[in-house]
Amino acid sequence: MVEAGRIDHGHHAGNAYRALTDTIELSKAVRTALKNVDLEETLIIVTADHSHTFNMAGYPQRGNPILGVVKVPDSAGNFVGHISKDAQGKSYTTLSYANGPGYVNGDLRPDLTHVDTINPDYRQAAIVPLKSETHSGEDVAIYAIGAGSQTVHGTLEQNVIYHIMKYALEF
Ligand SMILES: [Zn+2]
Numbered sequence: 262m263v264e265a266g267r268i269d270h271g272h273h274a275g276n277a278y279r280a281l282t283d284t285i286e287l288s289k290a291v292r293t294a295l296k297n298v299d300l301e302e303t304l305i306i307v308t309a310d311h312s313h314t315f316n317m318a319g320y321p322q323r324g325n326p327i328l329g330v331v332k333v334p335d336s337a338g339n340f341v342g343h344i345s346k347d348a349q350g351k352s353y354t355t356l357s358y359a360n361g362p363g364y365v366n367g368d369l370r371p372d373l374t375h376v377d378t379i380n381p382d383y384r385q386a387a388i389v390p391l392k393s394e395t396h397s398g399e400d401v402a403i404y405a406i407g408a409g410s411q412t413v414h415g416t417l418e419q420n421v422i423y424h425i426m427k428y429a430l431e432f
Pocket of ligand 1: 269270
């Protein structure tokens with residue numbers, strides 16, 4: 262088993278840059294595993310044991326930097342880079358957290374138009390102040406390829422994963 266545990270640490274720090282870049286590293290690790298196993302006799306499962314309070318929202322235009330402030334197209338759908346503003350007239354990022362160290366008091370929340378939100382140390386805004394952002398409870402994805410992977414489909418209870426792996430071992 263390989264755990265890409267630093268994705269979790271990035272989220273706990275309220276830092277999307279590190280969570281996302283470590284997700285890319287997980288993708289590279291899976292690619293390496295795929296090159297080094299025989300899928301006729303190996304089952305590879307990629308999943309998570311929980312989610313985080315991480316959100317992607319605000320209708321940014323296609324191509325908007327994922328770590329950037331939300332820029333929206335004009336009413337005709339043209340990509341004009343118009344910065345979207347909240348009810349207080351301030352810009353905001355596509356990514357945010359429901360809780361964590363990125364909390365800023367609502368009325369004191371800074372306008373982000375000239376803030377370097379793409380900087381690796383930037384912490385995305387959070388609604389509830391906590392020293393460490395928390396896990397959350399929605400469903401997580403599960404992907405599988407190789408021997409026995411046909412048993413991974415639809416919505417599964419987490420305990421079923423054990424039986425899927427046991428089944429694969431019996432091939
Ligand atoms: Zn954690």
